[in-house]
Amino acid sequence: MCKNALTEEKFRELDSYVDTLPEKHGMLISVLHRAQGIFGYLPKEVQLHVARSLNLTAAKVYGVVSFYSYFTEEPRGDHIINVCTGTACFVRGAEGILKELENHLGIKSGQTTPDGRFTIDALRCVGACGLAPVIMVDGKVYGRVKTGEVTGIVKEYAEV
């Protein structure tokens, strides 16, 4: 079954979590974190379910989901590739690295490959400016990356 499927089981898991909360008021962000952990993303169906569970409006839930960049309404890939496009990385060629990555995977920043393996996200400074230009794959930092190394880095994760 597709890992992004919205199964009854996942909804039940989320309900069990909500049931453990002593107080539902003020718990929206915690519940959304848990929901994204279970489903991998927060499509409309999940947002509506959360709204019903916490007696909130769908607009309130959507407002929070769209405000925080951590939350996503789109399914994410198995591997998240972050390309830093902050100033230090930008002046050292981050744009070329991002382009190479986009060409290699056939998607744009913010998108996920059709096979669900990779998501590319551009970030503003990941706090490793001394290593610019920097990319991160699943949180692992690659510094002083050259355009020609991009394909090799992706390959490390292709079968994992």
Ligand code: FES
């Ligand atoms: S600008 Fe890229 S790590 Fe700071």
